[in-house]
Amino acid sequence: MLKTGRVLIQKQNILQNALIQRCLSTTAVNLKTVQNADKPSKVPSEDYSFVMNIFRGQVEARQVFPYPNVLDEEQRDTLQTLVSPTTKFFEEENDPARNDSEEQINEKTLKGLWDLGAFCLQVPQDVGGLGLTNTQYARLVEIVGGNDLGVGITLGAHQSIGFKGILLFGNPEQKAKYLPRVCNGEFAAFCLTEPSSGSDAGSIRTRAELSPDGKHYILNGAKIWISNGGLAEIMTVFAQTPVLDEKTGKTKDKVSAFIVERSFGGVTNGPPEKKMGIKCSNTAEVYYDNVKIPVENLLGGLGNGFKVAMNILNNGRFGMAAALSGTMKSCVKQAVEFATQRTQFGQKINTFGSIQEKIARMTMLHYVTESMAYMISGNMDTGSQHYHLEAAISKCFASEAAWYVCDEAIQIMGGMGYMKGSGLERVLRDLRIFRIFEGTNDILRLFVALTGIQYAGAHLKELQNAFKNPTANLGLIFEEASKRMVRKVGLASPPAMEHLVHKDLASSANSVAKSIDMFGQSIEMVLIKYGKNIVNEQFILNRLASATFDIYTSAVVLSRASQALKENSETANHERLMAEAWTQEATERVAANLKAIATGKNLDTFSKMSTISRNVCAAEGIVQLNPVKF
Incomplete structure (x- = not known):
């Protein structure tokens, strides 16, 4: 039921790190905007991603405004029939404390989940699934994440x-x-991570060699930290395979994906891992000893394993935001129930400004996360293919926001929140993994920044190439030259956004538009200043990523709040307040981050932090003696 789901602890990190490595190498090529300006370049293809286009200082509004409303009447009715029994099951049948204590889900609960259809939500109905859309899926995932x-x-x-x-x-x-089998009691697993391969995707050692008769691939190797590894009968396994390069005639190893059944023989697993959180989920090592895989079980083509894996992750990442919005909603509810009942110094503690600020920030973080989840699922349901950066942002944002919200809920409840009986300590332990798996947030931030910079760099290079044949490219040259000239004399106006939102949010939209304009200028500045070496400037890339997050989340909440205002919904004014408050603070953070990457004092601080880190690593710990000198 969930993209909460996609665990694997670090298996996906390999993939995302591989993409970063690819991004680093391709960016190093494509961002040679000065050095290789005389070489012809391919004109970058149009991308409808809102996030991708802000790297050019432009507003691509089609996927953000208006806020998606993609369910037809039949789909809405179907969803309503599923929400009630799912909610009831998790409130009455599932016992999260027991699952955590026993470190497994009992058989009765598992059977109930299979009976609900929770294991095959998006499998087509004609092969036994429920055939849900991404938006329907997100709503059910939200219920599970809240429990x-x-x-x-x-x-x-x-x-x-x-x-x-x-x-x-x-x-x-x-x-x-x-597909009929995975809908009827046979567990599946995704098997990528290995003992020797963490961030280095090229170090995967599991191999699959074609048998002499050409009928099977022979698989040997081991995978670690596999979610459902001790349960799965059907596995998607990634292994190195020899692939002939038709251009060079040489054979080299590439990763391929295979459908592997435990019944093939030679598939075994270790005992369940002991973990900090998500204890009831089965996590185990899986071993492959001369497993004979029929050639027809090659998935996605020989040598296309990373493409397969990346698409799997991108396709479902929005579900994590949906699930964690459910988690946040539960945490807020519990904190509010306590704050409105607890009396100290003769007052309910929810009347104190410090508590009010906590509750407001928790609520805004939930609103942003929930809005992104349904924005992205809606984009996907309308057929968009341009959402991978938005999905990556939703994963990072949701995992960090949920941790903050749960931690603040514990703080509001004080000692009561710290006690096991509140359930929040379990939620906090469970939440910690979400910033690690499916690409660490650190890797995903670099991925967002570098992918966007590469896109902007390709367009900047296109402009430079246009100067080699100015007569044929006068329109492009004049447009860009005019833009830079009016900006230089202070007459430029930011891209327009106020027409995209409700009139009550026009001021906030103008602030976001100014942020996008400044952001585009900053990207151009770092491209010109650092060229291909920007890939090594992670202090700068991280701050560009943070600015990206703030701009995108602001646009998303302005879109959703505008829709509420246009529909005159009961919560419209409340949503307007959250959108305004979020946008105001996000705009200030964007300005601060963009200033930091352009100011010598800040760049000097980055250099100092780099030196401090090297000193600590060289000393294998804290460098200085304590104050008593021994």
Whole structure:
């Protein structure tokens, strides 16, 4: 039921790190805007991603405004029939404290989940699934995330990554054979991470060699930290395979994806891992000893393993934001119930300004996260292919926001929140993994920044190439030259956004538009200043990523609040307040981050921090003696 799900702890990190490495190398090529300006370059293709285009200082509004409303009447009715029994099941049948204590989900609960159809939400109905859209899926995921993240991991590891590759890349025969099985009691798993391969994707050692008769691939190797690893009967396994390069005639190793059944023989697993959180989800090592995989079980083509894996992750990442918005909603509810009942110094503590600020910030973080989840699911349901940066942002933002909200809920409740009986200490332990798996947030921030910079750099290079044949490119040259000239004399205006929002939010929209304009200028500045070496400036890239997050989240909440105001909904004014407050502070953070990457004092501070870190690593710990000198 969940993309909460997609665990695997670090298995996805390999993938995302591989993409970063690719991004680093391709950026190093494409961002040579000065050095290689005389070489012809391919004109960058149009991208409808809002985030991608802000790197050019432009507003691409089609995927953000208006806020998506994608469910038709039949889909809405279907969803309503599923929400009630799902909510009831998690409130009455599932026991998250017991699951955590026993470090497993009991058989009765698992059977109930299978009976609900929770393990096959997006599998087509004609092969046994519920056939839900992404938006319908997000709503059910939200319910699970508000109750038990450990169960969510079990569900998500099964469908969001375990057999998702079959849904996305399987041929008709593979779908017909395996999708009915994963809907009827056979667990699935996604198997990538290995003992020797963390961030270095090229170090995967599991291998699959074609048998002499050409009928099987022989698989050997081991995977670690596999969610559902001790349960899965059907696995998506990634392994190195020899691939002939038709251009060079040489054979080199590339990763391929395979559908592997435990029944093939030679597949075993270790005992469940002991973990900090999500304890009821099964996490285990899986071993492959001369496993014979039929050639027809190659998934997505020989050598296309990373493409398969990246699409699996991008396709379901929005579900994490949906699930964690459910978690945040539960935390806020519990904190508010306590704050409105607890009396100190003769007053209910919810009347104190410090508590009010905590509750307001928790609520705004939930609003932003929930808004992104349904924005992205709505984009996907309308057929968009340009959402991978937005999905990455939603993962990072949701995982950090949920941690903050749960921590603040504990703080509001004080000692009561710290006690095991409140349940919040379990939620906090469960939440910690979300900033690590599916690409660490650190990696994803670099991914967002570098991908956007590469896109902007390609367009800047296009302009430079246009000067080599100015007669044929006068329109482009004049447009860009005019833009820079009026900006230089202070007459430039930021891209317009006020027409996209409700009139009550026009001022906030103008602030976001100014941020986008400043952001585009900053990107151009770092491209010119650092060229290909920007890939090494992670202090700068991280701050550009933070600015990106703030701009995108502001646009999303302005879109949703505008929709509420236009519909005159009961919560419209409340949503307006949250959108205004969020946008105001986000705008200030954007300005601060952009100033930091352009100011010598800040750049000097980055250099000092780099030296401090090297000193500590060289000393293998704290460098200085304590004050008593021994």
